Amino acid sequence: MTVVGVGAKTSTVEFSALELFWFGRTLHGCVYGSTDPDRDVPELLDLARAGRLDLDALRTATTDLHGIDEAFAALGDGRGARTVVRITSEGGSQ
Template sequence: RTTVVGIGPVTEEVRFNALELFHWGRTLSGCVYGNSDPAADVPVLGEHVRAGRLDLSALVTERIALDAVPDAFAAMRAGKGARALVVF
């Protein structure tokens, strides 16, 4: 069994050998955000952040103003974007 985590550009294709997959009964599945349940998981994660048990600072690569969001999207489309935190 193989689980694919993360995605590439919308134009990226994945090739595989059909015989390997179907004849041997193998499984290929995708995983989006760890298959979480946002309604249940986000409040729990928020509490961990507030209590200091989960440090998110390493996930933020830059802080941007609200009016810089279009530039951040342009950078993302060019493959240069990272994890920006919008401060307003």
């Protein structure tokens, strides 16, 4: 079994030690998909550049620094977990 996500601080998982042994079961955690950032981030960037990974579909919203307070409020309300904050230079380039 692979545990995905984070439960509440008081959440528990129960199983029998004998069951783990007898059926040869294992319990694993998973953080960020258990990726290797040194290997996987460049590959994901290559896929995005080639048009084979739709990053727009993964984004909840886009804002600039003027909208950061609203973005944090949305995050606190359980919305906007994937908001991209664009920072522009004084000249307007990104």
